[in-house]
Amino acid sequence: MNEKRSSVHGEWSSGLIFILAATGSAVGLGNLWRFPYLVGENGGSAFVILYLACILLVGLPIIIGEVTIGRKGRRSPINSLRLIAREEGLNQKWALVGWMGVIAGFLILSFYSVVGGWSLYYGYEALIGGFAGMTSDSAEGMFNGLVSSPSAVLGWHTLFMLIVFGIVASGVKKGLQRAVTLLMPLLFILLVGLVVYGVTTEGFGDAMTFLATPDFSALDGDTVLAALGQAFFTLSLGMGAIMVYGAYLPQENSIPVSTGWIVGMDTLTALLAGFAIFPIVFTVGLEPGEGPGLVFQTLPIVFGEITFGALLGVVFFALLSVAAITSGMSLLEPAVAYLSESFGGGRVKAAAIISALIWLLGAACGLSMNAWSGFHLLPGMTIFNTIEFISSNILLPLGGLFVALFVGWKMRTTTVAAELDTHNHHNLFLLWLWVTRIVAPAAVLFIFLNATGLLSVITGE
Numbered sequence: 001m002n003e004k005r006s007s008v009h010g011e012w013s014s015g016l017i018f019i020l021a022a023t024g025s026a027v028g029l030g031n032l033w034r035f036p037y038l039v040g041e042n043g044g045s046a047f048v049i050l051y052l053a054c055i056l057l058v059g060l061p062i063i064i065g066e067v068t069i070g071r072k073g074r075r076s077p078i079n080s081l082r083l084i085a086r087e088e089g090l091n092q093k094w095a096l097v098g099w100m101g102v103i104a105g106f107l108i109l110s111f112y113s114v115v116g117g118w119s120l121y122y123g124y125e126a127l128i129g130g131f132a133g134m135t136s137d138s139a140e141g142m143f144n145g146l147v148s149s150p151s152a153v154l155g156w157h158t159l160f161m162l163i164v165f166g167i168v169a170s171g172v173k174k175g176l177q178r179a180v181t182l183l184m185p186l187l188f189i190l191l192v193g194l195v196v197y198g199v200t201t202e203g204f205g206d207a208m209t210f211l212a213t214p215d216f217s218a219l220d221g222d223t224v225l226a227a228l229g230q231a232f233f234t235l236s237l238g239m240g241a242i243m244v245y246g247a248y249l250p251q252e253n254s255i256p257v258s259t260g261w262i263v264g265m266d267t268l269t270a271l272l273a274g275f276a277i278f279p280i281v282f283t284v285g286l287e288p289g290e291g292p293g294l295v296f297q298t299l300p301i302v303f304g305e306i307t308f309g310a311l312l313g314v315v316f317f318a319l320l321s322v323a324a325i326t327s328g329m330s331l332l333e334p335a336v337a338y339l340s341e342s343f344g345g346g347r348v349k350a351a352a353i354i355s356a357l358i359w360l361l362g363a364a365c366g367l368s369m370n371a372w373s374g375f376h377l378l379p380g381m382t383i384f385n386t387i388e389f390i391s392s393n394i395l396l397p398l399g400g401l402f403v404a405l406f407v408g409w410k411m412r413t414t415t416v417a418a419e420l421d422t423h424n425h426h427n428l429f430l431l432w433l434w435v436t437r438i439v440a441p442a443a444v445l446f447i448f449l450n451a452t453g454l455l456s457v458i459t460g461e
């Protein structure tokens, strides 16, 4: 029953590479761009506490589940789910969870690529010395100038998508592996440097007050949903990205240990980003609730001011772009793996078709901030906001819920235990199993119903 398969797409050369690649997927714009602005918009540390609870009680158990499914199936998420369902005597419709993930990946990468394009643009501005003497007004002007220009947004979005396509199409795990190995530690060092700088600014005290005074009154169903959505988003969970990376994990490596590292590094990066950015926000007098432009309107001011700032600016935005690229790859991989597995025709063709479709949707996201800003899909939400909301706050948690139910209740416990290789840690296995069976699904359901108002309908209040 326990035959071991290998992946037709190849495998990582070691467990460490898996950790780096998956951390490369997890650490991205979600940590450095999305997390700080969500904290700013949603009551500061009250949001952080909820977010950490979601990571621990929902994210950690589900990431273990996703990698387990991936390595057991050794295929794209759609085909892994179908294969395991067949072997375990379950309904083949479980493959639909993989399809939902592919759709979520399409949606996320479309707006992700637009923001990845912003990062590239800022790298370019840093390179030509565009941050010199920057004030909060001119930083705002630079951001608005970019976002309101259809040609600039489309151009940088196209460049970002081309880079991601190029890497995924060539499937060069070697080049990719080496890049990740070199650049991830560098990103980390830079972030620590920024935190040290933040501590010395005059806004540090205000930032600490903001971060240490949880405003629980700012929390409501939507905030809790945003914290849950962010936990999924930042860990790349709920759409099969980590599952497909797990499919390439060598058999001898421990899933719980590897995923523990990934979750730890990702959480640390997000918190460091918060500590780096909020002191600057308060020093330059910006509002923490600034929204998606927050990071782009704060850091250039610093880089325009400090010694070696020009150089640091180039390095930082280059690394932000790299972090976005290594995440973007993992958003594309599940669909590309599926297409090339199921229809032959090769990886390049598969990657080209899917990238082109995502590019198109991304163009609509980019235009929704300027030429099409008057067009609303959901009330008060542009195309960009709608796609970000539906994918992160609805599709990802739903995908994660199904993953938890599948590994927790549907797969045979013996199959799961064998893949997790936990005979020496039986109690830990049982702890994981019951959190995955009960706590994680209950949390997702509760938060969902609460945010959509269905809970009050059900309880009649």
Ligand code: TRP
Residues within 6 Å of the ligand: 025, 026, 027, 028, 029, 030, 031, 108, 232, 233, 234, 235, 236, 237, 238, 239, 241, 327, 328, 330, 331, 396
């Ligand atoms: N986790 C990445 C970030 O924080 C984004 C990402 C990559 C992602 N792959 C994903 C989000 C899969 C959701 C699902 O920037």
